[in-house]
Amino acid sequence: MAATALPQRSRPADDGVTRLDVIIVGGGFGGMYAVYKFNKLGLKLQAFESGNDVGGVWYWNRYPGARVDLPSIDYSYSFSPEIEQEWTWSEQYAAQPELLRYIDFVAKRLDLRRHFQFNTRVDSAVWDEDRQLWTVKTNRGDTFEAPFCIMATGPLSVPKKPEIEGLDRFKGRLMYAARWPHEPVDFAGKRVGVIGTGSTGIQIVQEVGRQAGELFVFQRTPSFTMPMRNVPIEPEYMAEVKRHYAGIREIARNSAIGGARPLSTRGFFTVTPGQRLALLEDSWNQGGLAMLGTFGDLMINEEANEHVAEFVRGKIGEVVTDPSTAESLKPRGYPIFARRPCLDTGYYETYNLPNVHLMDCLTDPILEATEKGIRTASGETELDILILATGYDGLTGALLAFDVVGRDGRTIQDKWKNGPRSHLGIMLEGFPNLFMTTGPNGPAALANIIRMSENDVDWIADAITHLRKNGLGSIEPSRKIEDDWMELVHALAKNSLINKAKTWWVGANVEGKPQGLTQFIGGFLKYREHCAAAAANGYAGHQIEPVRQAVEV
Template identity: 40%
Template sequence: MTEAAVNANGHDASHVTTRLDAVVIGAGVAGLYQLYRLREQGLSVRAIDAASGVGGTWYWNRYPGARFDSEAYIYQYLFSEELYKGWSWSEKFPAQPEIERWLNYVADRLDLRKDIQFGTTVVRAQFNEATQRWLVTTDKGELIDTQFLVTCCGMLSAPHVSFPGQDTFEGDLFHTARWPKQPVSFAGKRVGIIGNGATGIQVIQTIAGEAGHLKVFVRTPQYVIPMKNPKYGADDAEAYKSKFKHLTERLPHTFTGFEYDFEHAWADLSPDRRRQVIEECWEDGSLKLWISSFAELFFDEAVNAEISEFVRGKMRERLKDPKLCDLLIPADYGFGTHRVPLEQNFLEAFLRPNVEIVSVKTNPIERVTPKGIQMADGTVHEFDMIVLATGFDAGTGALTRIDIRGRDNRSLREDWSRDIRTTMGLQVHGYPNLFTTAVPLAPSAALCNMTTCLQQQVEWIDDCIKYMRSKDLKVIEPTRETEDGWVAHHDETANATLIAKTNSWYLGSNIEGKPRRVLSYCGGVGAYRQKCDEVAASGYQGFAMH
């Protein structure tokens, strides 16, 4: 090695085992594409992933019922028509096994596996100020010296588990985001499931018919939309593949990166026409009502109240039982201010004699015991199996679980424990040559068809590195002033929405002590892309480069 034996940060450089141009953390949707792009421009690059295979979210989340709620034909890479048309989906919203197969198809078509290190966790990354490069440490004891570090860890990838006593449970206990590969049988078993967000809903509706007795612990009821999931034959596949050019032009510029977008202004329509639009969106059996009916539902309390009551009415028609309605239909927040799940007979699961609801709003879970779950009032519910659908430390958790150290040994974990800040969700002041995807203050943190937003971020990062190499520049970092400006713009945009007034993981309020900030940029996917493009066109104004 050419470095001094011991560098300025105290690392013994003689232990460096590999020298690279770039390290990509993660081999999911973003990581695969980032690896491909950086490799195409001639960099020596390696992707590192804790899993044994590719897929990211779609590798880990193999719980019963896991599936898309973006239409399959838009949840795809759009940089290659050949890659796009070489895969055919079996239905509109495919399940996890098919999604995982698709990502393996991508890895094989692009010959990516040779540059992916599986079964490995990045535990530490330190910016070496003497060499202006990153030193990345893995759990295998390897120390990698790299110019660029790109995180593609996913925004929902750090499982949130928070009940004392879990290790004492004598039955089987699973978190949905770390589901075993081998089949799990629920037949005849007493099953408890904690959580009824998008993941919990998919599990509940899938296992209700199999479990001997299912108890669902519910704190916050959810607005839900019934999914319509037609099968795709050869003609259907040909039809959506024929739209490839349209999709490449359309998706990057809509509000949420979906094919559909807001087309109506509430004030321009009569009450009858508004109702007609709402009904049409509902009947689509997709997320259309949420992200393509009326943009005003995000900003105007009166509009939101009317649409919320429409959804409540649809849910009441199916549940009928007043007690179930009280427990499963939201009353204290508006439609669309939380993540909106699609479902398939979720509500009907609670009409089954073997399914029971336990409300934890006024009697929370205190701990897990050897036999089951103990409530605050001392009641113990006994189970053979417990399923934790308790969500994630969204946006930040995947990175704060790595010891990332920037200039002056500053800690990203400590910085984000005080204030969650980024520059456009692409870099963080104080961490030179660290590029990020799917972190806070960009649409990819929540409000986006993920492939649309992740592709855009990957391409911006790739173009930025290409620009630096063309100018023989070694280091890039956003200035403090640039980051302050973006945070202020983000907050102004977010705080104008009803999302900012509603407790949910969108604000990090599911994690005790997490700084409160809307995680996702709310200005729209198209507007965000335009701002990113303007930065690139200006020669990365606001970013210090040398």
């Protein structure tokens, strides 16, 4: 059946409102693919991005050492064989400048930028029940209307300001890693402080430590980090990859993580202690996240997890020459991999440099920022530059940052007051025709975000096509299927060791935020199967309404 034209919801022609078929919020990987997909479907669309260009988190994250922690060949689009063949990666783990070049290449190749309005923030999105459309207002004072609204805002887009008193008093240069300036920063001869030692902080420390006059690392929670072992991609290998991209992508789509990294079903205690040690040594030498896939029960068997954690602590002790510093760098009190796994290139070695100082905030907590620097319980550290690598209000922060109002005036803040809930991390009961990519109740931060973005956009496109072909006006999950999904999410999460760490994965990094593991941890392949089942039989179980008559205003 041919697709029917979208019905016109009547308003006066001179009311200043721009009428569209689809509104897309966000210019990262998900938003870019959504623009491509819906343009190919022939829909009139407009995308909004608060930054000055496409790229999402990679547009903003320009800090020293910024680099992807998944292999470049995995962390790239799969929907276009032409782009796969035309683009060549230079490193196994691409640095931020190369990622931006790739994003620019895709945007130019597909002519995506003409569909974006940059430097624009969406202030509100309100559902009009009678006219079955979303009214979106921007910070520029413009109003747009469309039946469908897609939130491609991503899990990491709202930087989190640390709860440190007096930051506004600091007279030196204050810098957020997540909003890094576009021009180079000179650290030579400067006293630099870094607060935060997650993935971002680790990447900054290992770079700035070699440049700064002195570097002071304020560590509140030590992270487990493993060697990246990054290498250049040789032309012969890249040629092999290009010949076999189709198979590589198929492996990724049918894996638990959405990528080609090996995963074992081997239980930790099914092999002898000597064999376990050999396997751990091998994964350490391989680098990357190989260790995470070496045993299949590390996130459910606490004793097995502690064995692996102790192995990594031993490696820290081998590298860091000062015993006291090494001990402070060893994470304790939470399972390895329960926080986001980090990769590094010489992070622990950085602490052997005479100009680098670890400030252990577990034993000497930060009290406040001062005009001159940071005051801890033991005294004041004077700084010229203070870098905040304190992360994001993850998973839900972007959507909660503006007004999203669904049926009967219900807000998303209301719906999520006890934690995020949705169906598949894609749709929300009470919010017809509102879609999310990489939402908080899907695999979100636990799988390859580009594979997830492609999956979610394709699912959304199929749902919208179904409505158009059948003359239908709106779709949303019923309360029952949303409840059933959330029951599954919570049941799977119950036994995961991820719950034993206070991280942004469970909302613990933002004061007052509801806490709990709300991501689907059943793996990317199972998630895809659930998505397919939800679309089967004409989206059975969803609340679908016919197109209403146009309402004159």
